[in-house]
Amino acid sequence: MYSAMVTIVISFVIQLRPTICDENLNSRPIIGVLAQSCDPKADPYIGDTYIPSTYVKWLESGGARVVPIRVKESDQYYETLFKRINGVVFPGGGINIVTSYFAKAAKLLYNMALKANDDGDYFPLWGTCQGFQQLTVLTSGQDLLSYLHAHRMLPINLTSDFSQSRLFADLPADILTSLTLYNVTANHHNWGLSPKNFSQNQALRSFYRVLSTNVADNGKDFISTFEAIKYPFYGVQWHPEKVPYDWDLGDALTHTKRGVKVTQYFADFFVEECRKSSHHFPDIDTELSTLINNYHPHFSKDKRFQEHYYFNFTHPHLIL
Numbered sequence: 001m002y003s004a005m006v007t008i009v010i011s012f013v014i015q016l017r018p019t020i021c022d023e024n025l026n027s028r029p030i031i032g033v034l035a036q037s038c039d040p041k042a043d044p045y046i047g048d049t050y051i052p053s054t055y056v057k058w059l060e061s062g063g064a065r066v067v068p069i070r071v072k073e074s075d076q077y078y079e080t081l082f083k084r085i086n087g088v089v090f091p092g093g094g095i096n097i098v099t100s101y102f103a104k105a106a107k108l109l110y111n112m113a114l115k116a117n118d119d120g121d122y123f124p125l126w127g128t129c130q131g132f133q134q135l136t137v138l139t140s141g142q143d144l145l146s147y148l149h150a151h152r153m154l155p156i157n158l159t160s161d162f163s164q165s166r167l168f169a170d171l172p173a174d175i176l177t178s179l180t181l182y183n184v185t186a187n188h189h190n191w192g193l194s195p196k197n198f199s200q201n202q203a204l205r206s207f208y209r210v211l212s213t214n215v216a217d218n219g220k221d222f223i224s225t226f227e228a229i230k231y232p233f234y235g236v237q238w239h240p241e242k243v244p245y246d247w248d249l250g251d252a253l254t255h256t257k258r259g260v261k262v263t264q265y266f267a268d269f270f271v272e273e274c275r276k277s278s279h280h281f282p283d284i285d286t287e288l289s290t291l292i293n294n295y296h297p298h299f300s301k302d303k304r305f306q307e308h309y310y311f312n313f314t315h316p317h318l319i320l
């Protein structure tokens with residue numbers, strides 16, 4: 001009985017092996033999420049920087065682990081961490097995308113990612129909402145956003161060449177239907193990049209392929225999804241991580257099965273991109289002690305369902 005089982009297990013492993021070797025992917029991806037400053041006057045003051053736990057859950061749902069990336073650190077800190085992680089997410093939030101420590105750290109990481117990819121070292125980036133806007137500043141060197149009002153769930157208007165993209169090349173029919181006909185993308189932003197400003201800017205136009213646009217509550221057009229043409233960089237003005245994990249009453253969030261499946265599609269896509277990176281920690285102890293699992297999220301029962309990881313990474317306390 002026992003040896004029969006061993007035989008079955010061994011033959012199963014042998015059958016699996018060629019597939020694993022063929023794919024040659026990193027099956028233990030670790031993704032950095034950039035922290036951002038808290039309002040120093042916040043009451044109660046819980047920490048100097050934070051990461052919403054929704055981003056952590058979203059990446060974990062795709063099969064990745066997460067490390068927090070601190071702001072206001074030395075170049076050496078970012079260079080060392082970059083060699084250990086397999087991708088970076090710039091999350092949403094409310095800091096200044098030109099002058100903040102978040103923007104400065106994002107610039108270092110973005111430049112390292114450009115260089116790595118140029119050298120054949122695959123390294124993906126993802127920007128959500130503020131993170132999307134941050135990507136536009138990093139690529140163009142200027143803030144080309146305009147004020148608008150978008151606080152609702154929307155479908156997206158795909159551009160005509162969306163199926164030529166990496167992000168949507170393998171889009172299943174049901175996700176395509178959800179994305180284009182149902183209210184599955186959570187918008188929660190007062191700024192956006194207009195198609196006009198995008199197409200008038202040479203740096204942006206030559207770098208990104210626009211995949212979707214939307215019309216805001218006040219009638220202004222904004223770009224809602226893009227990907228870099230030559231780099232594994234992706235940006236969404238909306239929030240793919242919110243639907244299953246965020247219960248903010250003020251966000252007009254709906255939590256439909258379609259919305260949850262859309263969330264999962266984007267998590268699966270980005271984490272799979274990160275599996276193409278072979279960066280790794282020097283040893284398991286360093287890896288374990290860097291993971292976000294060393295911290296505990298803080299749940300504020302203020303009816304907005306804010307669950308954030310808070311840190312006191314920097315002293316004296318950060319100033320925005």
Ligand SMILES: *[C@@H]1O[C@H](CO)[C@@H](O)[C@H](O)[C@H]1NC(C)=O
Nearest residue numbers: 045046047048309310311312
């Ligand atoms: C950060 O420091 C403040 C002030 O000392 C303290 O109240 C807070 O609990 C600390 N937060 C964390 C996450 O350690």
Ligand SMILES: *[C@@H]1O[C@H](CO)[C@@H](O)[C@H](O)[C@H]1NC(C)=O
Nearest residue numbers: 143144145146147194196197
């Ligand atoms: C283009 O960007 C500028 C900021 O540089 C902004 O003031 C303007 O409103 C934008 N125009 C459009 C059409 O979005």
Ligand SMILES: *[C@@H]1O[C@H](CO)[C@@H](O)[C@H](O)[C@H]1NC(C)=O
Nearest residue numbers: 152153154155181182183184
């Ligand atoms: C999407 O939401 C809008 C309100 O913002 C509503 O009018 C519309 O019927 C909804 N669409 C679907 C397919 O549920």
Ligand SMILES: *[C@@H]1O[C@H](CO)[C@@H](O)[C@H](O)[C@H]1NC(C)=O
Nearest residue numbers: 154155156157213214215216
């Ligand atoms: C899609 O584009 C059409 C035409 O501009 C517009 O009327 C519609 O509101 C857009 N849909 C969304 C969800 O933004």
